[in-house]
Amino acid sequence: MDNQAYDDLARVEDTHWYHTGRRKLVEYYMDSIRRGPCHQAGILDVGCGTGGMLETLRKYGAVTGLEISAHAAGICLRKHPSARIRIGSANDLDKTFAGEQFDIVTFFNVLYHEWILDDTRVLKEAFSLVRPGGFVVINEPAYKFLYRDNDRICMGKRRYTVPEIRDIMKAAGFNVARITYFNSISFLPLLLSSMLQRAGLFRSKKASDELGAPPPVVNGLLKFAMSCELAAIKIFGGFPFGVSILAVGRKDIRP
Template sequence: MIGNRDEYESMFQVERKLWWYRILHQKVIQQIQSHFPGSQSIHILDAGCGTGGLLDALRQAGYAQIAGFDASVDAVAFARERQVAAELHDLRAFASFHPGETFDVIICNDVLCYFRDEELLAVLNSFRKRLRPGGIFISNNNAFPALRGTHDMALNILRRFVKAEFIQFAPQAGFSVEQLEYWNFCLTVPIWLLRKAQLLGQRLSPSPSVQSDVKLPPLWMNELIFNWLMVENRFFRTPPFGSSLFTVMR
């Protein structure tokens, strides 16, 4: 996605409103609060922070020791418009980011999908080395190759994940998995149908173009989906599948 300014601008415009980002940011903050109750002085890093929406949500939740970086000039520029601490840095060179500094929480949402196995393991290893004792790594990732569509093509996404891959990767990188769950269960089948229709339309179009799904639906629909997923997350914690895979490692 690096270099695609239009997509970063779309993300910037909807990140505080779109149901998907709101749910994800809540899931991240709830995990941090659960692991570090009552402590808002912990050091938190958002690795691959995009346009800074999560950093902004963490700041609003009262966390002051937060930092982030992204490899995209456009993403960092948008993040700085939110007045959050975002720097330009490549995740592949994480070892050179503030050498010697360690963190209580490292977050990496929807970035691992750009790495093949060897690169991914190297990134996970680098995260583990920079976590403090008792620290956690939080990651959200797109799930199931069957859900691939024009969204993935527009963002140059290389892969989608299933649980078994993280069960395999975690010990190889020196992590233990504390939580591994699919979410967005109720919308998975509609998303699958939409993605298949998008791919068919793209193949049949005489001048095909691809766009991501990062768009704000009508307000009533956005709030309906948000509230429905809040109920799903509360009462259905281990769905058999979903469009996203949320992971917490120690």
């Protein structure tokens, strides 16, 4: 990813409706796996980027971020001076964290990335880093037919379905505890935008063309729509479609 894409992400991630809505959904899932108020989990956030998830994860334990881009890690440290950030690759999790174990390993929009050589292998290595009884939390983009300029700019190579995420989690050794699509409100706009872009119209050249924050009133309305979707996920246990996927996998105590 070029540095501009990280700068654009850092500028919007605290207030943008997608990021605030995703954090609330992640909190809901994390609450469901927390083992008690006093338990200070060891958490590894792989591909932590500019740190958009760090404050949320800190509510659940001591977070270590892993990031391949020194530029992104620098922004992350400026925003969160006390954060523990390692610069390194998710493709070498076993070497980078040799001898270390975590209660929870998270991937937020990382496995889909072009710099991930083999998503299943990365998850297998994550499995070996998770303590028995621990968890993996995964959020990735959904549906290949929604591929568009923003994926290219952010170096996205993969988009998944729920069954595909389930399959790679199982192949890595995790039991899938929860899985859902989310961000359904973006489904039609993104479908339209990917169709138009395939026809050569309304092309995006930089991340901010698509990722920029909308006007405050629109941002507020979209935040409200995301909270309605979260309410539906709480009631029905998941959502049948959306442009993103969130999943929690558990590593059994006994192999």
